[in-house]
Amino acid sequence: MIAMTKKYIVVTGGVLSGIGKGILSASLARVLKEGGVDVNVLKIDPYLNVDAGTMNPNQHGEVFVTEDGYEADLDLGHYERFLGVNMQRINNVTAGQIYKSVVDKERAGKYLGATVQMVPHVTAEIKERIDRISGDLVLIEIGGTVGDIEGEIFLEAVREMSLEKGPENFLFIHVTYVPFLKASNEFKTKPTQQSVQLLRKIGIHPDMIAVRSEIPLGNDELNKIALFGGVPKQMVFNLPDASNVYEIPHVLYSMGIQKLIAQKLGIELKDVFHWDYPRAFKPYRIALVGKYLGTDDAYKSITESLLLCGVSKPETVDSQILEEMSEDEIAVTLSSYDGVIIPGGFGKRGIEGKIKAIKYARLNNVPILGICLGMQLMVIEFARNVAGLEGANSREFDPETPYPVIDLMEDQKRVLQMGGTMRLGAQKTPLFKGSKLREIYGKDLVMERHRHRYEVNYEEFKNLFTFPEDKEAFKNTRLIISSKLDFVEAIELPNHVFFVGIQYHPEFKSRVGDPHPLFKAYVEAVEAKGGHTT
Template sequence: MTKYIFITGGVVSGLGKGIAAASLGLILKSRGLKVVNQKFDPYLNIDPGTMNPIQHGEVFVTDDGAETDLDLGHYERFTDATLSQSSNTTAGRVYLSVLNNEREGKYHGGTVQVIPNVTEEIKRRMLLSTQETGADVIITEIGGTAGDIESLPFIECIRELKYELGEENCCYIHLTLVPFMKKANEIKTKPTQHSVKELQQLGIQPNILMLRTEIEIPEATKEKLALFCNVDTDCVIQNLNAKSIYEVPLNMEKEGLGNAVCKILGITGRETHLEKWAEMVHVFENPKHHVKIALVGKYVELHDAYLSVVESLIHAGIANESEVEIDWVDSEKITDDASAKEKLAGADGIIVPGGFGSRGIEGMILTAKYARTNKVPYMGICLGMQILVIEYARNVLGWTDANSTEINPDTTHPVIDLMPDQNGKILGGTLRLGKFECAVTPGTLTEKAYGSTTIWERHRHRYEFNNKYRDELKKAGLIIAGVNPERDLVEVCEVPDHPWMVAGQFHPEFKSRPDKAGPLFRDFITASLKNKI
């Protein structure tokens, strides 16, 4: 029978439940088990699709077009999985489903209540991944912190599932903060005790305590927590601050997390094989080279808004045995050619990632101009490709008002525009989401990177390259390096007579892995290293 692991958080938010869940997924997968991770969030948004990246961080997109929490990126990168719509559920999506059921008469006129109607819908979704994947282990992260009002229906669900699925098939892991009081030179366990008590009052007795800490936790402290929280001492796992998130699975395995989980779930005869992961971490922590990349965007005050891009640059660095230093550049601070030179002169390569809206756009266009005219390697992602096209149209073809209709609806040269079938739809209903095919032009840098003339990458965008201007842009030298064959939409552009200036309408960061860097990212860092030399 499928085994279920539920991870909750306590004391404070932001402790890294997503990394912990991803790390456990990798550990169990390395033991030969089929593992699927999923995230249940208590907020009332249907999904993160329309949420501000400054508040929420990036929106991660799956192959089937789900707009999800950024933790799903960690799950995919650590376990090399392909997740789906069922991998991320919000309270908003649950309540929407329940209310639709009520309107359709599916409750036969009965009173609709949190218990059982909402909880039954949550449980149905929690078990959906089992039906879809046939996984040996399902790891479910519950968003929020123990004690949050909005989390109560989710906590009730995981309590009920223990009795419905069998105690031997469920494991509860509670991740808490164990603060260190410097003045007193003392580790404090009381917050963890209170957090566990909060869960116990709701009917949840954790099987494993995972303790986030800045310093080593003495065995005596672990024994104290085991006694007061009713868990075995070998199930009190230290989660010490690591040099990088990629070191966390190795640390957790040393601490005995895999053995503790397998013991609780009755999984036997499984040895961990993390040798290749350890080799990757060694390369990451012992780079032979260094490269500086300017990341020019509009959400740079919150680095998590570009989390998958940053991770993909790290992966590309690992593939090139290079440390990647990121220089965060606010595109609004680039106002003319002089400020572009001031902000970008020290960069070995420049990347312009995705985004929506008009803020900071002119700074990005100046950035693309700087990269093109100074022969600095440039990688554009989604909006970054549109920026490349706008800059090329303005400064090579001389169409000075060339723009996207998202930015200037009245431009006489709308080189980026909505497609006819997108007009009139509500916000969030006009996006091209998920995995699409791209036919790559032979002989291009893109074909060299992928080693193929057919690729599949994930998308999340609304505006497209306007085909009305394709012939004129091509005559002016712009290389159309990739096209979606289904709708004849331009997917990749390259600039000629340049060491490496490539931009894709898709988001290659969503499929990059620590031990298998995204091809465009890998070659971008290679070109940036050559530029440095």
């Protein structure tokens, strides 16, 4: 990019939430990056939480953790996967952060006695945060929909900013949804028209309108949206549902959206685009044994990591239902699956069901990957059912357990607040020679992202574990520790097709064209074992 002045693209949403602003933003950023643009991304979340760390995955989807230990909205995961670069805490702004900063400044007397107001003080804080983002082009995604009370101040801030920095340096894309009514066999554009009108009343005139729909719209509907939205027809484009979200960058490039943007913003753009995305998915059945079932986004990065390995979307199995089953019923339920994944989580609900699933996978040589809490439950299951420590548990679930094989980290015992206080972000992870984990990575040391408060109680229960150099370990009488520094980072069983537990979250580091090696190895184990493909 040759442009001397920083450029901005603002993506807003209308009609309803969850229509794919994050995917569109990530896809568009990738297309521009491929064209030689130095692009960066900012997600603005209007909620009052300081970050996403204390939010229930059933309501908001997964909490994505960045390298620098920030608990973010899951859209930062889209940005990382599509762009192939690490996001940081600076790439996410919440209303909670903004208001907290303004109040802190007021208490410190930074406003010199002025009456602190939404305009200019809060908007100035928002604009200052936007100005921190590096890059020749900053793509700003504003969460929620136009008309949300909590989002109005952010729209006002970018409106002010577009005037201050020059409208020639700003491009507004409004993403809306057009429903199709089967009863009358027609699309309804009225919600989109009203959404654009609401945006214009705020003082923002969209330069582009991205129309989401279940099936493709006709020219009549697109012409109507252009007319009532007050934008040229070529600046209205339809994005119907796709079977594979990783097709979207290619779709945008094929439509020439990047050329229209370059023309509007005065950007020099190379006509280059390389995008190596998965086009077909092997129909292996993976059971994701979890308890956050309120939204498909609760385990988003795990799902995407498998998809990026070319495997079908995993099927969520309710761990609470498994709790009530006998071992025979567990076997019937899980026997149709080719592999099991035990994801992270918090709280006692559904834990015993996950432990039952782990026991089934261990005894029946089913590939299993335990992530964070999943690894801890693998240790608990082994302690109970192999080492004979009846009642072994985590103090998180049973403070009075006679065998606390999982305990609160020492540093966490002095922590009173909840948000942002766990062991977070990238940590050094040594890989021991002779372990499956070392073989998978092909390295002695890696950096992996963490998000946990509890750890394996190694000092008190050393007899449960051994290390790869101990040949006696291959009798499966102990868990092998394949990574340990200050804490046990990974465990495995040698005489098993794939029994690996890790304390960290490898799913956060999968990229398009470069899925995490642990997921690739897991999928290879599923393939080697054979499965229920059709």
